[in-house]
Amino acid sequence: MIEIIFLGTAQAIPTAKRNHTGILLRYGNENILIDCGEGMQRQFRIAKINPCKLTRILITHWHGDHVLGLPGLLQTLALNNYSKTLNIYGPRGTKKFFEFIYKLFVPHGKIKIKVTEVDRDILIKTENFSIESFPLEHSILCVGYKFLEKDKRKIDVEKIREFNLKGKKIGELQKGNIIEYDGKTIKPEDVSYIKKGKSIGFILDTALCDNCYRIAKDTDLLICESTYLAELKDKAKEYKHLTVRQATKIARKSNVKKLILTHLSQRYEKDEKKMLSEAREVFKDTFIARDFLKITL
Numbered sequence: 001m002i003e004i005i006f007l008g009t010a011q012a013i014p015t016a017k018r019n020h021t022g023i024l025l026r027y028g029n030e031n032i033l034i035d036c037g038e039g040m041q042r043q044f045r046i047a048k049i050n051p052c053k054l055t056r057i058l059i060t061h062w063h064g065d066h067v068l069g070l071p072g073l074l075q076t077l078a079l080n081n082y083s084k085t086l087n088i089y090g091p092r093g094t095k096k097f098f099e100f101i102y103k104l105f106v107p108h109g110k111i112k113i114k115v116t117e118v119d120r121d122i123l124i125k126t127e128n129f130s131i132e133s134f135p136l137e138h139s140i141l142c143v144g145y146k147f148l149e150k151d152k153r154k155i156d157v158e159k160i161r162e163f164n165l166k167g168k169k170i171g172e173l174q175k176g177n178i179i180e181y182d183g184k185t186i187k188p189e190d191v192s193y194i195k196k197g198k199s200i201g202f203i204l205d206t207a208l209c210d211n212c213y214r215i216a217k218d219t220d221l222l223i224c225e226s227t228y229l230a231e232l233k234d235k236a237k238e239y240k241h242l243t244v245r246q247a248t249k250i251a252r253k254s255n256v257k258k259l260i261l262t263h264l265s266q267r268y269e270k271d272e273k274k275m276l277s278e279a280r281e282v283f284k285d286t287f288i289a290r291d292f293l294k295i296t297l
Contacts, residue, residue, distance in 0.1 A: 002027050002149065002198055004221070004295040007043040008035075009262045011227050012065045015269050019043055019291055020065045021204060021262070023223060025147060028128060032056045034145065034202050040069030041076045047292055052082050056124070058131070059090030060204045061142035062097055071105040078110035085112040089124075089133070091141040092117050118143055129197070134215050136206035138240045144204065144215045149197030159191040198297045203250075204263060207240040216254035220297055223289070224250065225263035229278055244275050248282035262289040 003026040010018035020037020024047075031053045033040075044051045051073060060066060077086070088098060095115045102113065116123060124131040129149045136142045153174050160170060163186060172179050173188045180186075201215040203224045216222045227241040236243045242250075244261060251259040261279060268275055272288055279286040 002147075002200070002297040004200070004223070004297070005047060005049070006262065006289045006291060006293045007033075007040060007047060008037045009264060009289040009291055009293075010037075010065070011263050011265045012063070013266045014038070014065075015266050017269065017291065018264065018266075020069065022069065023202065023262075024049065025200070027147075027149070030055050030129075032058060032131075032147075034058045035060055035066040035204060036069040036073055037065050038068040039072075041072045043291070044073075044076075051076055052080050054082075054086060055084065056087040056089065058145050058202075059088065059094055060136075060144065060202070061091060061138055061140055062093065063140065063205065066204070067097075071101055074101065074106050074111060078106050082111050085114055088113060088115045089118050090115075091135075091143050092119070093141065134211040136203070136211055137209040138205045138207070142205055144206065144211065145202045146215050146219070147200040147202075149199065151197045152195050153188060153192050154195045155192050163191060165191070200297070201256075203242070203247075205240075206242065207237065208242060208246050208250075212242075212250050213254050216250050216256050218255050220257045221295065222251050222254070222256045222259050223262060224259060226261040226275070226279070227263055227265050229268070229275060244279050245282060248279045248286055251283045251286070256283075257285065259283055259286045260289050260293075260295070261286065264288070 005024040007022035008019035014020050019039050021035045022037050022040045023034040025032040094117050098115050118133040122130055122132050132146045133143045136144050169179055176188050178187050199219045201219040201222045203215055205225055224247040225242050226244040226247040228236045228243045230243050230245040233243050276288055
């Protein structure tokens with residue numbers, strides 16, 4: 001099971017309802033934070049999530065509304081005797097910025113941190129999932145991320161009973177191996193099926209570019225910035241952001257199953273229905289994020 005928790009959904013200026021950007025992805029033993037806007041340690045507390053469970057932080061870019069929560073979050077981890085190695089990923093320059101933050105705000109040796117600078121990479125690859133990074137086009141270096149769960153072979157219990165299989169033989173079939181049992185040749189497809197892994201795209205702060213489509217392609221869920229309505233497309237172009245209509249066109253053209261809009265300008269605080277209406281004209285399965293929204297895949 002994959003769980004997404006929105007800890008912040010505002011643009012550069014927060015509102016009474018929306019904190020600066022932060023999205024938590026929970027999968028197995030992994031707790032991965034994508035961006036860390038101001039006040040993030042408090043958002044964890046409101047959501048009743050222990051920040052010491054964090055395993056990784058993915059930084060999209062070094063604008064304040066995406067990273068100013070890092071000093072406080074690191075201090076919280078240090079004061080709570082965080083015992084893991086915190087893996088940090090971000091665009092070129094991330095090591096330098098983290099060295100500065102660490103020296104200023106974290107007592108020497110209190111937290112173990114490993115920083116990896118990314119560009120176009122498969123930056124994380126485990127037995128169960130991978131995460132890819134893609135350069136985006138913003139006013140400073142910026143990347144988007146794509147989470148890919150691996151396909152899994154699932155055993156059909158009823159078919160296992162038909163063959164009267166037990167123990168190690170089942171394990172071999174689940175690994176994709178052909179076995180001989182009771183005078184019969186049994187193939188993995190005779191007693192199992194492939195469950196396709198889920199995929200999630202994260203596009204935060206960018207002008208429209210080819211990598212938006214690469215991140216979005218065939219995802220079960222696309223989380224995409226949509227700072228402005230189409231009527232402000234010139235402003236979006238000037239500041240290298242996406243409009244609602246651009247975000248929905250990315251989803252429609254990329255075979256996305258569900259789109260969630262985030263990074264919303266404060267000007268739409270009381271007019272979210274207009275955003276949703278404009279979005280659903282292009283892509284029906286669109287929803288607007290709110291702080292502490294939880295999505296399970």
